[in-house]
Amino acid sequence: MSRILLKLSGEALADSARHYDDAVILGIAEQVKTLLEKKYEIGIVIGGGNYWRGRTSENIDRTKADQIGMLATVMNCIYVSELFRSTGIQTRIFTPFMCSSFTELFSKDEVVKSMKEGKVTFFAGGTGHPYFSTDTGVVLRAVETESDAIYLAKAIDGVYDSDPKKNPNAKKYDTISIDDVIAGNLQVVDMTASILARDNKMPMYVFDLTEENSILNAVCGKFNGTAVTV
DSSP: OEEEEEEEOTGGGOOSSSSOOHHHHHHHHHHHHHHHHTTEEEEEEEOOTTTOOSOOOTTSOHHHHHHHHHHHHHHHHHHHHHHHHHTTOOEEEEESSOBTBSSEEOOHHHHHHHHHTTOEEEEOSTTSSTTOOHHHHHHHHHHHTTOSEEEEEESSSSEESSOTTTOTTOOEESEEEHHHHHHTTOOSSOHHHHHHHHHTTOOEEEEETTSTTHHHHHHTTOOOSEEEEO
């Protein structure tokens, strides 16, 4: 039995015309369903970038801007959860703050119970505090739930020594240590999340979500991305 956390970017769920691309989300759901059949326990964190990215106006206080971002992740988890449910997957959504009947308040005991029951468990709302990103949220939840690894589905196929969009000679790493990530400020996840992963020995796997069956391949051994070791 393996317990994993999957991080999805909000932008990866969107198309050019609307906040969500149902075909993309349903494709992810089918891969997740296969992993559930293989007895993986799965938690998911989704960013809010399809709705909100950071402080978009100097007239908005940073704390309020971050709170808007947290609510964006709640909306994403509710939407994706419902599409997962339409394929027969059972789900639960947890947040670090009360959202009336929309979600459940985070409790490690309830979360672990949910995962052991084969329900896909969504973690919305980040850490519940400003100045912390969903990167930090996913590492925190992975550590709290004693997960085996984090899988980071991105719009890039791994970790490079520089930005491949700007440098055609950028080198991709097949494997890199979290210490080297931190020393090189390579931004696999933000620095707070990187240090939390290092201190709690939480490995991460970075891969391109857009590749066919990318999640299945990453989890089940056909991995073409970058393994971040601890």
